[in-house]
């Protein structure tokens with residue numbers, strides 16, 4: 001195997017979107033084109049419970065969450081695509097954010113009827129912070145949605161990123177004639193049968209289609225030509241470097257449901273999305289190169305109890321350099337412990353299989369019996385490698401928690417400590433009474449926490465919701481415990497740092513008005 005060639009073929013990315021924008025549908029199209037599935041509806045089937053393969057933890061089955069699709073590796077047009085899932089809805093959790101630490105690019109799917117929605121915005125901000133390229137797919141053009149100009153303007157304004165339209169829709173809904181494709185210099189037609197059997201027709205030097213075709217008779221075509229002219233003159237310039245830096249997002253239009261424009265999008269995506277590149281380590285000036293001989297990688301997600309019979313956990317590793325081979329010995333930097341990797345898994349569309357070999361850019365699952373934590377680095381070779389810690393994210397939901405049975409304090413504390421360390425949940429104590437408060441970015445984290453405490457630590461807990469809060473950190477020097485009130489509960493985080501849990505934005509503003517010199521800080 002030629003490592004450099006293999007690495008160059010990798011495209012490791014996540015799809016970010018608000019629920020219902022069409023992430024699953026577009027994933028399905030990708031699987032169809034890659035030949036991994038033969039029929040649309042296979043991926044969706046999991047949600048409706050038809051998918052029988054999964055033996056993940058009961059809680060996930062109850063909720064119908066498809067963890068089998070956590071990572072999918074498929075061939076597409078000579079590329080090895082690693083698509084990492086970012087669960088949404090109620091399954092949204094810190095893992096969703098951490099997943100974005102393990103990818104080299106993101107695809108942002110937007111419902112053209114709705115525009116930028118809250119969850120898209122949150123996930124986008126994490127991608128932005130990482131400076132990875134972001135590709136936009138404006139979906140559902142088969143329906144009447146908002147004006148394309150308006151959508152692109154909103155994208156630029158709300159997300160504070162420049163956009164470059166790679167193609168432009170000719171109409172929408174029932175009047176959707178096709179795509180005017182700047183990038184490929186052609187039009188792509190939704191109704192080839194009405195246009196001499198042509199799916200594609202080239203644009204001439206004036207940017208028009210030669211010859212007589214039905215779609216050209218519509219005023220939509222002439223309107224599109226005008227818009228195209230406007231975009232060329234007033235819009236951003238295509239700039240590959242700015243795309244790579246995540247400063248400019250290429251925008252594609254289409255319909256995931258009918259598959260229209262998806263392949264055009266994917267073809268451009270695999271061309272422009274980056275192959276794995278160097279990754280910084282804690283040692284400044286000593287990044288790891290994907291083609292380095294020695295293996296290195298980090299753990300970005302731990303999925304517990306995927307198989308209830310074994311009570312095992314799977315640690316998801318992003319390989320950053322070298323080649324993984326089944327049965328190899330690696331070291332965990334944090335513990336300096338040597339571990340043989342002989343039970344690893346790779347994820348396909350609907351199956352899991354043992355991995356024999358994997359390279360930088362790939363994601364593999366390690367069966368874990370408690371050796372790994374989120375953020376751990378593994379490596380081979382003489383020289384220890386350590387990747388920077390994964391960022392922590394500001395939780396938004398909070399619960400008070402206490403053991404149901406006071407006689408079982410010990411198992412409660414042990415379980416709590418373990419789960420917090422693992423990154424499953426964030427822990428806070430109230431300033432004076434030292435009550436336990438747990439924080440999460442998604443409701444699912446609480447359920448998993450409760451489930452695991454009971455099943456793994458035999459500890460039943462009492463939880464009472466405190467609802468949404470805005471967590472803001474304050475330095476010890478600036479803090480006066482008298483600043484605390486019922487609307488900004490003072491707590492300590494796991495490191496002992498003071499943090500206020502504000503009722504709402506109004507309470508934050510009120511506080512800042514009262515103490516204008518005090519600095520409040522959020523995590524990411």
Ligand code: GDP
Nearest residue numbers: 019020021022023024025139140143255256257
């Ligand atoms: P996800 O929550 O982002 O994974 O969204 P899904 O892929 O499950 O899609 C949500 C709903 O939108 C489903 O009913 C899809 O059939 C529908 N949908 C997805 N893409 C399109 C599209 O291009 N056009 C139309 N009309 N509906 C779509």
